[in-house]
Amino acid sequence: MSRATQRSDVFSAIAEPRRRDIIDMLSGGQSHAVGEIVEALRISQPSVSKHLGVLRKVGIVSVSKQGQHRFYRLNAKQLKPIHDWVTTFERYWGHQVDRIKQRVERKAKTRGSN
Amino acid sequence: MSRATQRSDVFSAIAEPRRRDIIDMLSGGQSHAVGEIVEALRISQPSVSKHLGVLRKVGIVSVSKQGQHRFYRLNAKQLKPIHDWVTTFERYWGHQVDRIKQRVERKAKTRGSN
DNA sequence: TTGATATATTCCTTTATAAGCATATAATGC
């Protein structure tokens, strides 16, 4: 990024793939302890803590202490600016309700055949 | 970004605000010469060329030569991965069309409550 | 208190990237 640009924006925060992995892991709405993330994603503990620090700084995650654990929870609303921006271009790949219907049917089939 | 990560991903490309400015300027679907972008965004010509180079590398823009000009055009489909990713979280800020998707995801996920 | 566990932080090194300036390249007009 630029010299004059602060690191505290959401777009930069999600540029790092491992941070997206962390976000994805929290996407269910459940909170997870740092150790769980470390184990699930196979990233070193300090690295996870640092990534969580970045995500925390931009408000994408929030923490709650419970004993010696710190539970991180996704604050997905902070991702809305990204959504808002990229949605501007939806029309270029044809966003339609049909697409969602298709997806629903696909998922329904998958569930049925498993 | 990480040591092992190539810069050729879309998420990194859009992390830079000036590149988003360029993308926004091209969002109308019309192509623009480099000089037009330079003038409109008040960024130095070499800087614009470099940013366009990054966008070109990840396929977000494409060029066509016409005389001494190079016209850049948005290739918005390349932004779809971002849209797809961030759309996963739409339900957290209540998207209208999304009730179907929500239901699907709730059913698909065997996750516990929290 | 001591020891163990969970997490954060600090230091160091390496890599990436952006900007500025100068220059190279390519096309055009004379």
Add this chain to the structure above:
DNA sequence: GCATTATATGCTTATAAAGGAATATATCAA
């Protein structure tokens, strides 16, 4: 050919960021 315009590229410098290893901090258990 030469000058001009449009764009790209190379070089340098500054800054940021990520990873590793070590360490600090906090909490729990005994």
